[in-house]
Amino acid sequence: MNTTEKFYLPVDGILEMFNSLTGHHQSHITHPVLQSAALTPVLQHPKVSNIPKTGMGIIKTVKGRWRGVVASRSSSSGNRQVSTDRLPKRSVDLLELGLTKPRNCHRIVVLGAPRVGKTNILQRFLGKEFDEHYEPTTEDFHRKLFHIGGEAYQVDLLDASSERDFPAKRRLSILTGDIFLLVFSLDDKDSLSEASELLNEIKVAKAKILKLKNPARVPVVVCGNKSDLEGQRAVSRPEVAEIIGEDVSFFETSAKDGSGLDGLFRALATLGGLPDETGPSRHEIIPILAYQSLCIGQRGRRGSRTPRGLGAPCAAVDPLARRPSFTSDLRLVLGSSTKHNKPEKCQIQ
Incomplete structure (x- = not known):
């Protein structure tokens, strides 16, 4: 100057x-x-x-x-705010790092009509609070890492809301899913019809990739959300059984007051062969760096005789988790299909 x-x-x-x-x-x-x-x-x-x-x-x-x-x-872990220089440099993938087994890694795909509460249900699973403010979800991908009974688990959560008008992308998301959560609102009968259509689409897509003659039986849980709006209820339990079928697990929940969510999360865990402690009320949330140290320390003790149940159940939310590329998802689908009839190509149309 x-x-x-x-x-x-x-x-x-x-x-x-x-x-x-x-x-x-x-x-x-x-x-x-x-x-x-x-x-x-x-x-x-x-x-x-x-x-x-x-x-x-x-x-x-x-x-x-x-x-x-x-x-x-710019970054946080749970309710604690931390500096960006104390975060991992990239997303934590336990399978790539050799910290867990393939059978302990699952992807839950969440589908349903708009404004039924999918995002708030996911936030509850991640250990966060209900948010009254509504913003249309484009696409959310979350990763929650658990340490239970001496073993590490990885659960990926994909909210594929943005793919509602893109059948090919939605089909790819379905083919990459291990477990499915279909959400509708108890005050909106049309959202139940959409959940029923999505259920049939999931069965057909899985049967096609596996070269089955009949629709596949898939690990799916159906959730009727907004049970707290009792005066505005438009769907009864008998109607749900008639439209969805009685062979599918169904739960009435409220993401707002938390009712029914424990049973819902326990059913998802059972379908994936996960421990009950993956439910949000059954474990403690810790920072991602503390979780990494715990897993690495556990791996270093594998040669010693450490009691299997040592340490309380805990989990961490990966703040840098991003959905894998569509190319990676295609490779995942093609790789899994070769275990069956080795189809020449992945049918996502």
Whole structure:
């Protein structure tokens, strides 16, 4: 800056910014320069040339606090906010890292009509709270890692809402799924009809890739959400049994008050051969780095005789989880199909 240039440093404005960043009021400021500035009435903004060192000190303080706030807000683990430099550099895949077995890794595909509560049910599974604010989901992919009874488990959750109008993409998501959760709303009969259509699509798609003559029997759970809206109920249990069939597990739930969710999550675990402790109420959420240390430490003790049930059940949500590419999903589908009749190509149309 040219030495003859002048600009004004609004000390009261900086104090206001500083307080908004730190969450403190002026009465809690301990820095002597800031205290004196807060207690002294400012009739006009002083010139920088009159307070060169003091002004620059305040600017550096505010900039430092701002960087800290941005770093802490950009990532979190559970309810704790952590700095980005304390997160893994990439998504954690237990199978790739050799920390678990293929039979302990599952993908749950969630399907259903819009506005039925799929996102909030997933948030509950991840250990988070119900969110009243609704935003249409484009596509959500989550990964929750468990450590139960001395073993590591990985559960991927795919909310394929954006694929409602793209049959080929939806078919690929169905073919990559190990377990399925179909959600409809108890106050919307049309959403039940859509869940029934999706159930048939899943059965046909799985039968086609396995070269079966009849629709495949698939691990699926149907969920009637919003049971808390009893006065607005439009679907009865007999209607559900008639439309969905009695051979499918059905649960009435409320993502808002949590009713029915324990049974729903337990049924999903049973279908995947997962422990009951994968239910959100049965384990503790820990930071992702603590989880990695636990798994690596457990692997280092494999040669010793460590009791199988050592340690309380715990889990971590991978903050960097991203859905694998469609190319990877196609390879996954083709690889799994070769175990059966070795089809020449993957039929996703």
